Amino acid sequence: MYNLYDYQQRLVDKARLSLSKGSKGVLIVAPPGSGKSIVIAEIARLATQKNGHVLFFVHRQELVNQIRESFEKQSVDMKHTTIMTVGKVVNRLGKLPKPTLIICDESQHSKAKTYMKIFNYYNDIPRLGFSGSPWRMSGEGFDDVYNDMVIGPDVEWLIKNHRLAPYKYYSVTTFNDAKLKKSSTGDYTNNSITEAMKPNLYGDIVKTWKEKASGKRTIVYAHDIKHSKKIAKAFKDAGIPAMHADSKTPKIERDCIMSKFRSGAITVLCNVSLVDEGFSVNECECCIVARPTKSLVFNIQASMRCMRYVPGKIGIIIDHAANYTRFGLPNTPHKWTLKDREKKKKSTNTAVETPIKQCAFCFAVIPAQSKNCPLCGHEVEVVQTEIKVDEKARIEKIESNFKLQADYIVTKKISELKSYEELKAYAKARGYKQGWIYFQAKNKGLIKGAK
Incomplete structure (x- = not known):
């Protein structure tokens, strides 16, 4: 069985206390790498110990497999649990054993129609949600799903108390004055000013990795499949063991690639939206973010993959898109809330490539215009199909006082x-x-x- 740390036990106690006082929904918030699966398993153990039945669901099969392992290690009575992906639960409503407690992981997706269908079907059953980043690009809150929030320690505390690895963060400033052009009047043109401030990728990825993180087990986040494969090839051409995986990679091949990465047979794993949620490899020491993003959830999940605690480890985060200027660093405090955020103007970018596409999280085929996957709830972020790269840009260390x-x-x-x-x-x-x-x-x- 797991021996819970003090902060993990406090999360368990606070969540159970909230439920005992009549809360129908409690959202537990703790940073990636802080051991949410251990907390989930302990709550499930206590519930089944009292002859309760726990329904656990999440949006991807890989995460289902991981939580099943955690339940078994924590001596949860598996005869009194149902552990499935959200899609399977929806298709079996009315056929599954009625739960006494619902537990949902990666609950930033819990506003999706499929999640809400489950919650509405079991509207008399208390629910616990878990998330490292309860935030949606739409600005929607979660107060219609959860009426209470339990917040764990922040990233800074976890680093100081040796529960997350410290890190070094490397990136660039976003304004590139080399792109400014003068008009006939001698002043800079408006177009060149706009071009100088466009989101972009900066620096030579392989060269920077050799300088900042040579030899370290690394996960690369690319903006599309073509880009990811190109990066993997660049690493291999440089003599560095690297492979690419994405949602279209056959499962057997994908599992083999993941196994090789975990064992160290490959040094660099390039991917597209495949290993940013729930993927835990303590040996990962470096994350390369090679795509701009408007999603705080992605930014937190991707950049912190290398911060799982191992004595003596220092995570290396290389941000080639300067995403830190929008979201800050991993230890930048966030004020989480169940309520809606202030709404922003809608984006005018409505371009789609094909009438259908595949969700990178649950692999369902969905309409191309979908802003959210109708099955798992993942928010589909529209990114540029072609990313301009300034390979000469300097990648420098970003200090924590940024x-x-x-x-x-x-x-x-x-x-x-x-x-x-x-x-x-x-x-x-x-x-x-x-x-x-x-x-x-x-x-x-x-x-x-x-x-």
Whole structure:
């Protein structure tokens, strides 16, 4: 059996206390790598010990297999459990043993229609949700699913108390003044200013890896299959054992690749949306994020894969898309809430490639225009099909005192803004246009050649 750490036992106790006081839904929040599966298994053990029946579901079969192993190790009475993917549960409603407790992992997906169908069917049964990042790109909250939230220790505490590995973070600044072009008037053109601030990929991936993380077991997150295969080939051409896997890789082959990565037979695993949720390899020491993202969930899950605790390990995170400027570093605090976030303007990017596509999380074939997988609830993020790469950009260490864009709120004075990034964040908060940013940056001497 697992011996729970003090903070894990507190999560168990607080969740059970909330249920005993009448809560119908409790969301437990703890960072990736903090041992949520152990907490889940202990709660299931206590429930089945009292002759209760636990229904556990999650969106992917690999995660089902992992939790089954945790249940067995924790001596959960397996005769009183139902462990399935969300799709299988939906298809068997009315045929499964009625549970006394529902447990749902990766609960950031729990607003999906399939999840809600299960919750509504068992509306008289208390439920526990688990998530390392209860956040949705749509801004929707979870207060119609859970009425209470139990929050575990943050990343900084877990690092200081040797429950997560410390890390080094490498990336770039997002503004590339080399792209600025002058017009006939001698001033910079608006188009070149816009181009200089576009999301992009920066730096030579293999060269940077050799400099920052040579020999370390590494997971690479690419933006599409073609890109992932290209990165894997670049590593192999450099004499580094690497393989690619994605949702279309046959299961037997995929399992073999994962096994080789776990054993160390391959050093670099390149993937697309395959190992960012629930995939735990303590030996992983480096994560390379080679895709821009608007998803806080993806950013947290992907970058922290290398922070599973092993004595003496320091995780290396190489962010080639400067995603840290939008979301901060792994130990940047987040204020989680069950309520809706303030809504943002809808994106004008409505491009789709084909009338159907496959969900990268549960592998279901879904309509191409879907914003969420109707089966597992995963939010489908539209990314560029072609990513421009600036291989000459310098990848540098990002210090922990880096300020997130959102930190520069409207109460700051313009005179206090010392960098281009601060001006961008201030303009975003105020709703100012890009021309204002350029004008202020020029006056402050932040743009080369500007007087």
